[in-house]
Amino acid sequence: MASATGRPQRVGCTTVEERISPRVRSAADGQSRSDGASLRVGSVLLDRPFGQTDITVLRHAVTRALTHVALDSDRVHGYVLSINEIITNVVLHAGGTGRLVLRVEDDSVWCVVTDSGAGIPGDRLEEPQAPDGLDIGGRGLWLTHQLCDEVTTATGPIGTSIGLRMALEAVPDSSRNSRSADR
Secondary structure, three states, rough: OOOOOOOOOOOOOOOHHHHHHHHHHHEEEEEEOOOOEEOOOOEEEEEEEHHHHHHHHHHHHHHHHHOOOOOOHHHHHHHHHHHHHHHHHHHHHHOOEEEEEEEEEOEEHHHHHHOOOOOHHHHHHHOOOOOOOOOOOOOHHHHHHHHHHHEEEEEEEOEEEEEEEEEOOOOOOOOHHHHHHHH
C-alpha cells in the first residue's frame, strides 16, 4: 500500500515489499503446479490492496490463484475461509483497508495480510480459544488457527501483519506412477 508520497507505508519493522521482493528475484525453480507447469519458489500469486467492497472479489481471486498450487480441495476451502476471516477483520476492526499478498515460499503457500490500523489489543494476542456458543462473533481468529498450518502476527500502533501458512502437498513423481501403471 503506498502513501500519498508514493512510497510504501511501513507496518512494523519492514514493508511487505522488503520481505518478499528480494526472495522473488533470487528464488530458484522448485515447486510444480498441479497442471505440471513449473511454479517458482517465491512466486507471488496475488498482490492487491483491498477495502470493504473488495472482500468477495478478493476471495474469488485467492481461490483462482490457489488452483496453481498443490492443495486438495478441502485445504483450499479452509485456507480461503481463513483468509476471508482475516480480511473481514481488517475491514471491520482495522480502518477498513489493507493489502493481501499470496505467495509460494519453500514447501508452503503464504498469505500475508497487512493493515494500518491501531494494532491488536494485547488480550487478543494469545492463541484464541473456542468462543462460547452464545457469543456473537469472535470465531474468525480461532477458526484461522484451526485451519492453517501456521499463523503469525506482528502488531503495533501503526498496523498489523498476519501471515497464514498452508503446507503444500508432495507432488507425485509422474514417472513412478507411469511405471506402476505399466505392471
